[in-house]
Amino acid sequence: MKLQHLIKSMFAATALMSAAASVHAVEIEVLHYWTSGGEAKSIAELKKMMEAKGVTWKDFAVAGGGGENATTALKARVIAGSPPTAAQIKGPSIQEWGKENVLANIDAAAAEGKWDASLPKVVSDVMKYKGHYVAAPVNVHRVNWLWINPEVLTKAGAKVPTTMDEFFVAADLIKKAGLVAVAHGGQPWQDATVFESVALGVGGSDFYKKALVNLDQTALTSPTMLKTFDTLAHIKTYIDKDAAGRDWNLATAMVINGKAGMQFMGDWAKGEFTAAGKVAGKDFLCVPAPGTAKSFTFNIDSMAMFTVKDPAVQKAQLTLATTIMSPEFQEVFNLNKGSIPARAGVSRAKFDSCAIKSMDDMDATNKIGGLVPSMAHGMAINAAQQGAISDVIAKFMNSTMSSKDAVAELAKAAKTK
Structure with a gap:
C-alpha cells in the first residue's frame, strides 16, 4: 500500500514538473x-x-x-x-x-x-x-564595396582600381589572363546592387540622393543617368555566361577561389571570406566601388x-x-x-x-553628407518603387536594351505608387 502511494506521489510530482516546465518554456x-x-x-x-x-x-x-x-x-x-x-x-x-x-x-x-x-x-x-x-x-x-582577390590581380598584372577607367583596365587584364573579371549572380537584387554603386560612382552622392532616394525626374532622365547605364553595359561584358540565377555567395566563392578577380557586393560578402579562413588585406581586399570613396551606401x-x-x-x-x-x-x-x-x-x-575602414568611413561620410541609404536593399524607397526600378535594371542586364530606353523606363518605374 505504501509502495502504491509512493508511486502515485512520484507520478503526481512528475506531472507537476512537466506542467511547470511547459509554463516556463516560452x-x-x-x-x-x-x-x-x-x-x-x-x-x-x-x-x-x-x-x-x-x-x-x-x-x-x-x-x-x-x-x-x-x-x-x-x-x-x-x-x-x-x-x-x-x-x-x-x-x-x-x-x-x-x-x-x-x-x-x-x-x-x-x-x-x-x-x-x-x-x-x-x-x-x-x-x-x-x-x-x-x-x-x-x-x-556598407553596400558600395568592391571585393578583390589580390592573387588574381598579380597574375593579370593589374592594379587596384579607384576610378571606373582604372576598373576597366584591370578587368581587361584579368579577362586576358583567362579568368572571370567580375563575379556576379544574375538575380534582380544583385543587378540593382551593381547599378547603385555605378550610379554613385558616376554621379556622386548628391546625384544619387536626387535620383534614387528622392526619385527626382530631372535626375532620373539626366545625361548622368544615361552614363550610368552606359557604364553598366560595359561592366556586363566582363560577367561570365553562367551568371544567371547564381546566388551571391557562390559569386563570392569565385573570388575566394581565384576563379574571378572582383565582385561588387555589400560587406556581408566579407563573412564568406572570413568563414573560408581568409584574412583581410592579405587574401582579399575591400575597396570602395570605383569613384565612391567619399560616399557610403548603408543597409x-x-x-x-x-x-x-x-x-x-x-x-x-x-x-x-x-x-x-x-x-x-x-x-x-x-x-x-x-x-x-x-x-x-x-x-x-x-x-x-575592412570593418575598421567601414566604421571610419561611415563617420566621415556622415559629416559630409555622403551617408546615403541603399536603394537596392530596401533602405531608400518603398517596396513597390524598388521592385519596379529593379525590374528595369534586371531587364537591361539581361537583354540588348539601349541605355536611352533604360533611362526612359527607369523614370517611368519611379512613378510607381
Whole structure:
C-alpha cells in the first residue's frame, strides 16, 4: 500500500514538473533570411544567447539573399492572422508594416538600454514607427564595396582600381589572363546592387540622393543617368555566361577561389571570406566601388517585433530586442556577418581592417553628407518603387536594351505608387 502511494506521489510530482516546465518554456518564432555560411553562424549565436535566457527559439529561415522570399512568407503569415514573434525586415518596409498596425511597441527595451544615446539618429529613425521603437537594429552594412582577390590581380598584372577607367583596365587584364573579371549572380537584387554603386560612382552622392532616394525626374532622365547605364553595359561584358540565377555567395566563392578577380557586393560578402579562413588585406581586399570613396551606401538589418497576445511572449520580445542590442551580440554577430555594429560602445579590438575602414568611413561620410541609404536593399524607397526600378535594371542586364530606353523606363518605374 505504501509502495502504491509512493508511486502515485512520484507520478503526481512528475506531472507537476512537466506542467511547470511547459509554463516556463516560452517559445519565439523568428523569420529571417540569414542562411549562408557567415550569416547562419551569426544567427546561431543569437539563438544560443536567447536559450541561455530561458527562451526557446523556433527558426523560420527562408533562403534568398535579397529577402524577397522571406517577405512573401511573412505576408502570408500576417494575412493568415499568425505572424511570427519577430521578423527580419528593414527600411521603409518597417513603416509599411507599422501602418498595418501589426508591429509591437518595444520602447521599454529601448528606454532601459538607452538606445537613443547609443544609436546614430539615421539608424534610430528607421527603427521607429510614429516615434516608438518597433524594431532592433542588428548592424550597419556598407553596400558600395568592391571585393578583390589580390592573387588574381598579380597574375593579370593589374592594379587596384579607384576610378571606373582604372576598373576597366584591370578587368581587361584579368579577362586576358583567362579568368572571370567580375563575379556576379544574375538575380534582380544583385543587378540593382551593381547599378547603385555605378550610379554613385558616376554621379556622386548628391546625384544619387536626387535620383534614387528622392526619385527626382530631372535626375532620373539626366545625361548622368544615361552614363550610368552606359557604364553598366560595359561592366556586363566582363560577367561570365553562367551568371544567371547564381546566388551571391557562390559569386563570392569565385573570388575566394581565384576563379574571378572582383565582385561588387555589400560587406556581408566579407563573412564568406572570413568563414573560408581568409584574412583581410592579405587574401582579399575591400575597396570602395570605383569613384565612391567619399560616399557610403548603408543597409541596416533589423528585427521587427509583431503584435502577440501572450504576455510571456511579449516579455520574450523585449528580451530578444535587448539581446540584439547588447554589445556582446553586436560584436559576435558583426564579426561573423562582415558588417559593423549599429550601436556605439562596441570594442573595435577584434574587428579587421575592412570593418575598421567601414566604421571610419561611415563617420566621415556622415559629416559630409555622403551617408546615403541603399536603394537596392530596401533602405531608400518603398517596396513597390524598388521592385519596379529593379525590374528595369534586371531587364537591361539581361537583354540588348539601349541605355536611352533604360533611362526612359527607369523614370517611368519611379512613378510607381
